Amino acid sequence: MMPSFVPTSGAGSAGASTVLPFGADRAADAMPPVLSLEGLTVGSDAVDLVIDASLTVAPGETLCLVGESGCGKSLTCLAAMGLLAEPVRRKAGRIRFLGRDLGELDERDLRQMRGRDMTMIFQDPVASLNPVQRVGWQVAEALVIHEGLSSKVAARRAVELVDKVGIADPEARAGAFPHQLSGGMCQRVMIAMALACRPRLIVSDEATTALDVTTQAQILTLMRRLQEETGTAMIFVTHDLSVVAEIADRVAVMYSGRIVETGSVDDIFDHPSHPYTQGLMDCRLHALSATDGRLAAIGGTVPRPSARPLGCAFRTRCPRASQRCAITPDLRPIGSSQRVACHFPGRAQ
Amino acid sequence: MTAAVLELRDVTRHYGGKRQWLGRGAAIRAVDGVDLTLAAGEVLGIVGESGSGKSTLGRIAAGIEAPSSGMVTFQGQRYAPIDTAAWRRQRRRVQVVFQNPSQALDPRLTIAAQIRGVLAAHGIEALERGVDRTEAILSRVGLTGLGTRFPHQLSGGQLQRAVIARALVLSPEVIVCDEAVSALDVSVQAQILNLLKDLQAELGVAYLFISHDLGVVRHVSHRIAVMQRGRIVETGPASEVFARPQDPYTRSLIAALPAATPAARRARDAARQAA
Numbered sequence: 001m002m003p004s005f006v007p008t009s010g011a012g013s014a015g016a017s018t019v020l021p022f023g024a025d026r027a028a029d030a031m032p033p034v035l036s037l038e039g040l041t042v043g044s045d046a047v048d049l050v051i052d053a054s055l056t057v058a059p060g061e062t063l064c065l066v067g068e069s070g071c072g073k074s075l076t077c078l079a080a081m082g083l084l085a086e087p088v089r090r091k092a093g094r095i096r097f098l099g100r101d102l103g104e105l106d107e108r109d110l111r112q113m114r115g116r117d118m119t120m121i122f123q124d125p126v127a128s129l130n131p132v133q134r135v136g137w138q139v140a141e142a143l144v145i146h147e148g149l150s151s152k153v154a155a156r157r158a159v160e161l162v163d164k165v166g167i168a169d170p171e172a173r174a175g176a177f178p179h180q181l182s183g184g185m186c187q188r189v190m191i192a193m194a195l196a197c198r199p200r201l202i203v204s205d206e207a208t209t210a211l212d213v214t215t216q217a218q219i220l221t222l223m224r225r226l227q228e229e230t231g232t233a234m235i236f237v238t239h240d241l242s243v244v245a246e247i248a249d250r251v252a253v254m255y256s257g258r259i260v261e262t263g264s265v266d267d268i269f270d271h272p273s274h275p276y277t278q279g280l281m282d283c284r285l286h287a288l289s290a291t292d293g294r295l296a297a298i299g300g301t302v303p304r305p306s307a308r309p310l311g312c313a314f315r316t317r318c319p320r321a322s323q324r325c326a327i328t329p330d331l332r333p334i335g336s337s338q339r340v341a342c343h344f345p346g347r348a349q
Numbered sequence: 350m351t352a353a354v355l356e357l358r359d360v361t362r363h364y365g366g367k368r369q370w371l372g373r374g375a376a377i378r379a380v381d382g383v384d385l386t387l388a389a390g391e392v393l394g395i396v397g398e399s400g401s402g403k404s405t406l407g408r409i410a411a412g413i414e415a416p417s418s419g420m421v422t423f424q425g426q427r428y429a430p431i432d433t434a435a436w437r438r439q440r441r442r443v444q445v446v447f448q449n450p451s452q453a454l455d456p457r458l459t460i461a462a463q464i465r466g467v468l469a470a471h472g473i474e475a476l477e478r479g480v481d482r483t484e485a486i487l488s489r490v491g492l493t494g495l496g497t498r499f500p501h502q503l504s505g506g507q508l509q510r511a512v513i514a515r516a517l518v519l520s521p522e523v524i525v526c527d528e529a530v531s532a533l534d535v536s537v538q539a540q541i542l543n544l545l546k547d548l549q550a551e552l553g554v555a556y557l558f559i560s561h562d563l564g565v566v567r568h569v570s571h572r573i574a575v576m577q578r579g580r581i582v583e584t585g586p587a588s589e590v591f592a593r594p595q596d597p598y599t600r601s602l603i604a605a606l607p608a609a610t611p612a613a614r615r616a617r618d619a620a621r622q623a624a
Contacts, residue, residue, distance in 0.1 A: 068534035068535065068536060068537075069505075069534055183399070212398035212399055212561065213398070213561070213563070213602060213605045213606060213607075214398065214601060214602065214605040215398075216605070216607070217604075217605035217606075217607070218605075220607070239534060239535060240535075240607070241535075242564075242606070242607035242608060242609060243607055245607060245608045245609060245610050245611050245613070245614050246607045246608055246614055248611075265611045266611055266612070269610045269611055269612070270612075279536060280535060280536065283535055283536055283538070283539035284535070284564075284609070285542075285562075285564035285565055285567070285568050286564045286606070286609040287563035287564045287566070287567045287591050287603065287606055288591060288603070288606065288609065289609060290567070290588060291567075291568050294543050294546065294547075295539040295542055295543055295568070296539070297536060297537075297539035297540040297542075297543055298536035298539070298540075299540075301504045301506060301507070301537070302504075302534075
C-alpha cells in the first residue's frame, strides 16, 4: 500500500501502476489527467441534473467550476467522488480517476480511495466536523485508517498538519473541539484533513464562501501554496468570479446542468464568449472599481431542470437567441484552449 | 438629503454579564458606543466581518432590539419601549429585509395574503384611491400576477422581491437591509440591487445597508461606515473610503479583497513579492 504515499511531485511516481496514460487532446498536457469526466450525465429517473459533462484536471492544476445555484456544479463533484446518493445516480458517461473507471469499482474500493487519493472540502466546516471529537483526532483518523499508522504517530503527524495549515499553537489547538475554534480555523482543520494522506485530487465545494474576506484571502493563499508544494490537482467550485481570478488555472462555466464554456482563466476573463459567461462578468461588483447606475443584470431566472427549454437552456434569457438555439449547441473549440457551447459565440455588438 | 431621519447616539448593546453562580459573567459588547446619522433618502452602508456587531446595530436601528444604553431617535423622536402601541406605530416607518427570504415568509400563506396581513396588522386600508395596494406593490417589484403563489413556488430572487414588497407596502421612511442580497446568485443579486436602487430613487426611502460584501456596499451606498468589534472605525463617502482608507482595519479589509481579474492578481502578487 505504500505507492500511494510516494510524493506526487517526484518524477518516479508516474510509475505507480494505477496511473494509466490517458488520451491527452492537447500538446500542453504532458501529464495524464488525474481526473477525467467523459460525457457524464447525472440525475434521477425523472430529470437530468448534469448533462453530458466532460472535463479533465491535470496534476498541479486548479480547475474552477463556476455557476449559479442548481447548475449542477456540486453534483458533478459528488459524482467524481463517488458520493451520489439515491435517487440521483450516474446515468451515462464515464469517470476516470488515476486511469481507473470509477464505475467499475465497488463501494469498498471507493472508500479506500476517498480520504487517501481524493478528498473533499465542503462549504460549512463547522457542520462537516464532528462536534464531539477533538479536531486533532479527526485529522489523524485518515492516517490511521489509510496509512495504518498507530494513533500515537498519527496524532503527531496531525499536529504537524495543523501547524502546516497555519494554525498558531498547533499542539493546543489539535486538542480543541470544533466549537472552540473560529470558522476560519475550522476550515483550516478541514484542509489539514484533506491533505493528510497527500491526495492526488482535492475537491473544494464553496470552501471559502462562508468565510470573511480576510480569512478567505488567507485560505486561498494557503491552498495555492500547499498545491505548489504537493502538486495536487484541485477542483474548486465557486459562484464567485473574483475567487476564480484568485485561484484558477482553467475554468468551466456551468448553466442548468451543462458546461457551456471552458478555457484558461485568462481566456474566460479576457474574452468570455458564451452570453451567460458574459452576463456573469457584467454583473460583477468589485469594491475597487466603481459601478454607478444600473447593473447589467441577466433578466429572468434559471429554468427548473424539469422545465428546461428545448435546445440551449439559456435561450429564454439570452439576448442573442434565435430559432437555431432550439438545437442544443455542442461545446466547440474557439481559439487554442477555449470551448463554448453557443451558436453565436463572441461579444455581441 | 439633509434632515436626519434616523439618529443613533452613543448606542451600546451588551450581551451576557448576568449574575452567575459565582460572580458575574463577562459581557460581550456587540455594539460599543456607536454614533450614526441616516439622512432622509440616503443609503448608508455598514460593512464589517462576522461578529463585528453590524447585525445587532441593524436590529437596534430598526427598533426590534433595545440598546443597553444610548439613544435612538426616529425623526427626532425616541423609540417607544418595545411591544407598546406607540412602538408598533413606529415600526411601520422602519422596515427590515433580512438575508434569507424563504425564512422571512410564511410557507402556508400566499404572497398576496402575507402582504394583506401586514396592511391589516397596521390598520391600513387595502385600497388606496380604488387601487389595490397589494397588487400595486407586487407589480412595482416585478411580481405582477404572482400574488396567488405560495413561497415554495417562487425562486430565491422572486422571494426576496416579495419580502421587499411586504416592507414597502407600509411606505416606510427607512429600510434596514441586513445582507439582503448575500444569499442570492450573482445574476439575481444584480436584479435585486437594481430594484432597490430604483425604489430608492423613486420613493426617496433611506436604506441602512448592512453587508459583508464590500463590492455590493460600494455599489449601493452614498456613505459607508466600517465596523470592527462593535465600534465604527471609519465613515465617509463610499468612493472616498475605498480610494483612501484611513483606518488600518479598513485598509486590511481592502487588501484582502480578491483580485478582480487574473491579470490584476498577477500584478498584485508581483508587487507584494517586490515589497
